[in-house]
Amino acid sequence: MPMSDSHNPKHSTVQVEGLSLTLGGKRLLHDLSFNTQTSGTTLIMGPNGAGKSLLLRCLHGLLEPDQGTVEFFGKPAHTQQRHQAMVFQKAVLLRRTARANLLFACQGSEARKKRIETLLSDVHLTEKADQPARLLSGGEQQRLALARALLTEPQILFLDEPTASLDPASVLIIERLIQEANERGVKTLFISHDLGQAKRLASDIVFLHKGQITEHSPADTFFTDPQSREAKAYLDGELVL
Amino acid sequence: MLGDAFSEAATLILSGDPELFEILGLSIQVSLTALFFSIALGLPIGTALAISQFRGKKACVTVLNSLMGLPPVVVGLLVYLMLSRSGPLGVLGLLYTPTAMVIAQVGLITPIIGALTYQVMDDLHREYRDLFSSLKVPLAKAVPTYLWDARYSLITSVLAGFGRAISEVGAVIIVGGNIDHLTRVMTTAIALETSKGELAIALGLGIILLALALFVNALVTWVKTAGQKNAYV
Numbered sequence: 001m002p003m004s005d006s007h008n009p010k011h012s013t014v015q016v017e018g019l020s021l022t023l024g025g026k027r028l029l030h031d032l033s034f035n036t037q038t039s040g041t042t043l044i045m046g047p048n049g050a051g052k053s054l055l056l057r058c059l060h061g062l063l064e065p066d067q068g069t070v071e072f073f074g075k076p077a078h079t080q081q082r083h084q085a086m087v088f089q090k091a092v093l094l095r096r097t098a099r100a101n102l103l104f105a106c107q108g109s110e111a112r113k114k115r116i117e118t119l120l121s122d123v124h125l126t127e128k129a130d131q132p133a134r135l136l137s138g139g140e141q142q143r144l145a146l147a148r149a150l151l152t153e154p155q156i157l158f159l160d161e162p163t164a165s166l167d168p169a170s171v172l173i174i175e176r177l178i179q180e181a182n183e184r185g186v187k188t189l190f191i192s193h194d195l196g197q198a199k200r201l202a203s204d205i206v207f208l209h210k211g212q213i214t215e216h217s218p219a220d221t222f223f224t225d226p227q228s229r230e231a232k233a234y235l236d237g238e239l240v241l
Numbered sequence: 242m243l244g245d246a247f248s249e250a251a252t253l254i255l256s257g258d259p260e261l262f263e264i265l266g267l268s269i270q271v272s273l274t275a276l277f278f279s280i281a282l283g284l285p286i287g288t289a290l291a292i293s294q295f296r297g298k299k300a301c302v303t304v305l306n307s308l309m310g311l312p313p314v315v316v317g318l319l320v321y322l323m324l325s326r327s328g329p330l331g332v333l334g335l336l337y338t339p340t341a342m343v344i345a346q347v348g349l350i351t352p353i354i355g356a357l358t359y360q361v362m363d364d365l366h367r368e369y370r371d372l373f374s375s376l377k378v379p380l381a382k383a384v385p386t387y388l389w390d391a392r393y394s395l396i397t398s399v400l401a402g403f404g405r406a407i408s409e410v411g412a413v414i415i416v417g418g419n420i421d422h423l424t425r426v427m428t429t430a431i432a433l434e435t436s437k438g439e440l441a442i443a444l445g446l447g448i449i450l451l452a453l454a455l456f457v458n459a460l461v462t463w464v465k466t467a468g469q470k471n472a473y474v
Contacts, residue, residue, distance in 0.1 A: 062371050081377055092372040095390040095473040104386070105376055134472035152376065 012037055012074065013187045014059070014156070019068030021051075021058055021211075028054055029211045032068070036216075040203035041178060041188040043219070045231075047240040050208040052191045053089070053160050059189065060086050060158045072156050072187075085149035086158040091141040093133040098125055098144050101133045105148045112151050119147040124173060139170030146174055150181060157181060159190040163197065175201060195235070199223060207231045209240060249441035250448060261445055268426040271339050271413070272406040275346030279402055283351045284395065287358025288387060292366050292380075302359060308352030313345075317415030320345045324416065337418040342426070345412035350402040357398035361391045393468030397461050404457045408450065 015035035021028050029051050036042050044052045057063040059070055061081060070077035072084075094101050099116065106112040120126045123143035128136060133144060142162050149157060159178070163171045178188055178201060192198055198205065202219040207228060214228035226232045233240045253261050290301060322328050324336040324344070335341045365387055373383050388395070410428035417424035419433055427446045434443035468474035 057371075060375065062374055084375075086371075086375045088371065092368060094369075094386070095471075107376075107378075107382075132471040132473065 013039055013072065014042065014189065015069075015071040015074075016059070017069045017071075019055075019058060019065045019070065021054055021063060021065045023054075023063075027211065029058065029065070032211075032213050034206055034213055034216045036187075036204055038203040039185050039187050040182045041190050041201045043198045043202035043205045044189060044191045044208065045193070045198065045205055045234070046208035047230075047234060049210075051211040052208055054211075055208065056086070056158050056160050056189060056191060060084055062086075080156070083155040084158065085152045085154035085156075087142070087145050087149050087160065087162045089161045089164060091138075091145035093136075093141055093144065095134060096132070097130050098133045098136065098140075099129040101144060102148055102151055105151050112153075115151060119151055122177060123147045139166045142166060143170060143173055146177055150177065155186060157186055157188045159188060161191050161193070163192070163194070171197070195223075207234070243440075246440040246444050250445035253442060253445040254448065258442075258445070261442060261449075263422065264425055264427055264430050264446065265449055267339065267424075268407060268428075271342045271426060272346060272403060275343045275350060275406050276399065276403050278343070278347045279351040279354050279406075280399055282347070283354030283402070284358050284388070286351075286355040287360075288362050288384060290355075290359050291362035292383070292387065305352055305356045305359060309356045311349060311352065313349055313409050313411030314415065316348045317345050317412030320348060320412065320416045336416060337420060337424060339417070339424055341416040342413040342424060345416045346406045346409060349409060349412060350406050353405055354398055354402045357401060358395060361394040361398065362387055365391050390473070393464055393474045396464045400457050400461050400464070404454060407453060407457075 012035040017033050019032040020030060032055065044055060046052050054063065058065045059077065061078060061084075072080045077084075094104055096104075099120065102116045102119065103113065106116070117126070120129050123146065125136075125140060125144060125147070128140065133141065136144065146159075146162060157178075163174050166174070175197065178190070182188060190201065192201075199219065202222075204216065204218050205222040206213055207215040207217075207222070207226075207230065209228075209230040215222065215226065215231045217227065221227075222231065223235065226235055230240050286305070290298065290305065320341060321336065323330045324333070324341050325331055326336075335344070369383075369387070369390075372378075373386075378386070408428060410432060413424075413426055414429045414432065417426070417429065419425050419429040425433075427450050431443045431446050431450070434440070434446070465474065
């Protein structure tokens with residue numbers, strides 16, 4: 001039951017049409033189409049190797065698909081580059097202090113510089129602002145990476161399992177910041193295997209299996225009445241082959 | 242006999258023997274000048290190779306890595322052929338001058354600095370590439386960022402180049418000619434004095450050369466440790 005069919009694409013926050021990706025001679029994403037109108041969080045779920053990260057990287061422009069189109073707010077994705085940010089599964093931090101990592105993302109903008117202290121406080125890193133970023137704990141590093149992404153004031157935020165193997169406190173901080181961003185109208189596309197997190201954050205869920213979308217449903221429908229066999233098996237904790 | 246030579250060598254060093262320190266001064270001057278030009282060439286070559294994509298990139302990297310192992314006498318011979326009177330640059334009259342020795346050392350250590358820079362930058366580029374792409378960092382900002390963030394590893398590469406330059410003998414003896422008070426450096430002087438049986442000055446220079454090598458290695462270790470302490474390498 002694809003959610004996209006009943007919506008007017010003109011008002012979609014994200015519209016993906018016929019997206020395919022081949023790497024090393026192997027087709028990894030097959031003719032993916034979906035659109036979503038919400039400004040909340042679209043969770044991308046699926047078993048390992050389903051192509052979730054590849055999809056996110058294609059949407060963000062880090063990988064070029066063989067075919068297909070991506071639009072954000074009705075405009076081609078490549079024209080919206082300045083309005084996107086991404087947080088990677090493993091935080092990529094420059095070899096400098098936490099504050100300097102944020103300064104780097106300011107790219108000369110005084111308005112962004114003024115927001116640094118607030119963001120450091122939001123991610124509970126004020127006291128560690130002048131420590132080398134790569135000496136922070138995993139949770140702190142990921143919070144810093146999220147702060148850096150938010151500093152660029154994106155309209156679309158891509159999150160590739162940013163809370164995987166983090167402590168509950170860090171997960172809570174990150175989830176709160178994402179919800180606040182959603183309330184400000186930021187659209188987030190979030191990869192997660194955490195069903196509890198998906199229930200807390202997601203407005204809708206795109207379920208991928210072997211590079212194909214088997215289901216795109218509102219979150220409550222997905223959890224109470226999944227339509228695809230693969231999603232049912234995934235939610236039941238079965239091995240999805 | 243060896244004890245006497247050591248004792249005489251120590252006296253030469255401690256008394257500040259002018260001939261010995263003239264040789265030391267020229268060695269450092271030639272090697273530092275060569276290092277300066279090799280940094281100016283090697284860092285951009287290594288960086289450009291690491292962050293750009295083009296056909297034949299792997300072949301270029303292979304060539305650069307192979308050049309690291311260039312035999313000094315071959316480099317000396319090539320520079321000699323270029324600078325000799327019948328060579329293409331013979332008109333400049335540079336053969337048997339410190340400049341010729343600098344050119345030979347640049348030929349020797351530029352591939353070392355270039356190849357080591359490539360390795361450092363390639364690793365860093367793989368790590369930062371997606372982030373820079375995501376943040377839309379322009380190349381003009383990305384390159385200085387790579388250089389700054391790789392500074393500890395790059396300093397180590399540069400010091401490795403200096404170590405190679407200061408201890409090299411084959412190339413500089415061919416293009417410099419080991420002329421007294423003009424092109425005689427530590428390594429060529431050690432070779433000459435040893436062949437003459439003048440072990441004291443050879444040992445004196447050998448001790449200084451070893452001390453320099455030790456100093457450079459200690460500096461490499463200190464730089465590495467300083468970088469690791471802050472997770473900057």
